[in-house]
Amino acid sequence: DSGVTQTPKHLITATGQRVTLRCSPRSGDLSVYWYQQSLDQGLQFLIQYYNGEERAKGNILERFSAQQFPDLHSELNLSSLELGDSALYFCASSLGVGKETQYFGPGTRLLVL
């Protein structure tokens, strides 16, 4: 158990809908990272937050957004969902910027029908 929690574990929704994925980092970790894992794209970095502030963006679609709250949990919002958004979404956390080890949560499996 990495200490990173993600909810929900599974999510089935329809095209055009909006969903919110939640992540709680390990106790004491200030950085949260979101990654998408799909068969064709592999593991891709989406976005990083550090202590409530956005620090880095990867190939995140404009339909996706995220935030980190004062209690350091983070949410990833996916809107206007398309079939191709079906994937595993992982959250990872680390102590802080420059502290390299990232611990991954169990992921949320999203299926868009």
Place this chain on the structure above:
Amino acid sequence: QQQVKQSPQSLIVQKGGISIINCAYENTAFDYFPWYQQFPGKGPALLIAIRPDVSEKKEGRFTISFNKSAKQFSLHIMDSQPGDSATYFCAASRNAGGTSYGKLTFGQGTILTVHP
């Protein structure tokens, strides 16, 4: 320049054998190279990591070899066991500053099967 290329895509070894997975990177600003192990239905778990100031790091049956001039690094699993059957990802990140540091760039993964 952000790519990390991993090979092979899949690997089958016999119990007790040596598993070798290779990765190559392009971005010379990368300064941290972890390997992650992922079992079906689970998130990636850090296995072992290396920084470019050393050429080799060993932890138990797992060894990373690092060749800075060739921009390559590899994972060696000695005495491979059926319980090692999983998907392995190499990754790289830059932690020395800038706006993109910390994020991991992953290889495509290697599915390892260890036969008993």
